[in-house]
Amino acid sequence: MIEVKSESWIPVKQVSFSQRLARFTGLQWLLLFVPFGYIFILMFFSMADFFKLSFFDEDGFTLEYISHIFSTDVYLKVLWLTLKISFLVTVFSLIFAYPLAYMLVSTKSNLWKKIIFSAVLIPFWISLLVRTFSWTILLRKNGVINTILLDLGIIDHPLELIYNTTGVVIAMTHILLPYMVLSLYSVMAGIDQRLLQAAQGMGARPWKAFIQVFFPLSIPGLLSGSLLVFVMGIGYFITPALLGGTNTTMISMLIESNINTTLNWHMASALALVLFVTTLILLFIPLLLTGKNPVLKELE
């Protein structure tokens, strides 16, 4: 005989608060909405408000400030210098970062990996101001570098390493280098090392395999790193302000002096707008470059 047990007491399932909350659909959008609002509403509106000053003054709509930038030599010079410095910084950090990043992905020794990573990251964590000031100690006329070179008899007069473009480029390259290394590293780490083995197996010498296979595949990292460094470079303030001297004025310094010194907020806004639009244009370059190449497509 089979005995059928009847269930006389069915437990009432306790519904917890979180379970009840889960029944509201669309609640997860809150998670998105809060940071979205934080980023866009706060930043976008304050920026729009600020940029409005470029086109509107007490007399109403005007293009005077914008056209003033493009018709004044000083402003154009500053703009040009800003682009030049950023370009040099990008090129130098690329030259230094590429071998470092390549070493990071290709070395089998964990110790070396750690050493390189710390060398790249530790400056990253030190305050920008401290790093910039330490560069003044190294670069100034009676600074460490000049003293050593003079003592060794390599040079007769101290080199002009600071308060000019050279100093700014040296220090900015150092400060922005980690961004380049990390951008390159993240892409290089995703390149299958077996591709190089495959190329060698087919008869390619190691350097040929590197140029024909590894390098083209690292281009996305190269592009994104360069873009990052360039865009950060054109808006840089502290380093050029401290190391640039009077002759090396970058656009951000001009904006600052218009706000704090001459109190011409309309001019500051117009300059900031030029900086902003330049940045936007630069950010769209990869979109134009992608074309059909499937490797570059990942950048989109």
Add this chain to the structure above:
Amino acid sequence: MVLGNSLSIVNASKYYKKFKAVDDVNLTVNQGEFLTILGPSGSGKTSLLKLIAGFEQLSNGSIILNDEDISKQKPYERQIGMLFQNYALFPHMTVFDNIAYPLRLRKTPKDEIKQKVESILKLVHLEQYGYRYPEQLSGGQQQRVALARAIVFNPPLLLLDEPLGALDKQLRKQMQLEIKHIQKQVGITTVSVTHDQEEALTMSDKICIMNHGRIEQIDTPENIYKHPKNRFVAEFIGEINLIKGSVVNVSEENVKVKFHDSLIADIERKKDSVKEMKDQSILIALRPENIQVAREQSHFQNTIRAQIIEIIYVGEAVNIKTVTETGEEITAKIPAHISDLPGRGKDILLGWNPKDASLIHDGTPLHYY
């Protein structure tokens, strides 16, 4: 196409510190032959392949390809075609450029490249895909591109590293045959590494079974399956029943083996198998499909009584797990269409032919003797 050449590996060893990854291996692959190196992970099969390709250097011994010792050469000097497990196709090149890559390295004239790549694309049935990028192809298509790239420059030797590991089962079966056909058509000497025994049995002319860096047996798939040389090979390939016994009598054709205290089995004596001696303890190796099941009487020469403990339906066949009076488990595999199967718990008679069993040494593999 130029025919492939023969490959010999002589006394090859590879040590990593004290670990012997490859331990005194000798083997020869004849011209046009397809050899599969089969073994569990850590058996040294992949190390051996890397040594042949040149990605690792031998500690001892030599590798001879086409009468030339290549063991000191760099990978790019060896001219060996290799098919990688993950295909290793260059993602930034089209299918055409991928296949043309080894030709361009050899400075082949442009029109010859075009003609060669097109004819090999035809061989792998991908004529229409030359201008696609690897990521736009399915796994099987990528595999065929990789194969085409590995053989387009007429290398003397083709290496396959777990060639079908990344494909699903259906596709794998199809590709096994396709690769084999292409290999035969081109006539290239091929060494493949796999842990998939079905793949090894299907594709190879010869199988080399490795364990702990050593070769356990090299033979045709049929001989490996039917006459495993030792316990490791027997248990590694397919399913097998091993019954302990001892040799009672050795005659010209047969070996009489006593097992389960009183029962005697006749086993056909094979050339090339173990040296049987009287009173030697031995294992009778029996494939499940070679065992017949009967209720009362069996017309087979060798029989044993057992009780059914489990019946497992596997599609085309039924596995019948039984246990003998002495507690030994024996599995028989019979075609699924046999209808009146005895049920679980029933006593049955298991029978087999003298020629369907083989004898192997008990315990450790042969080379420890």
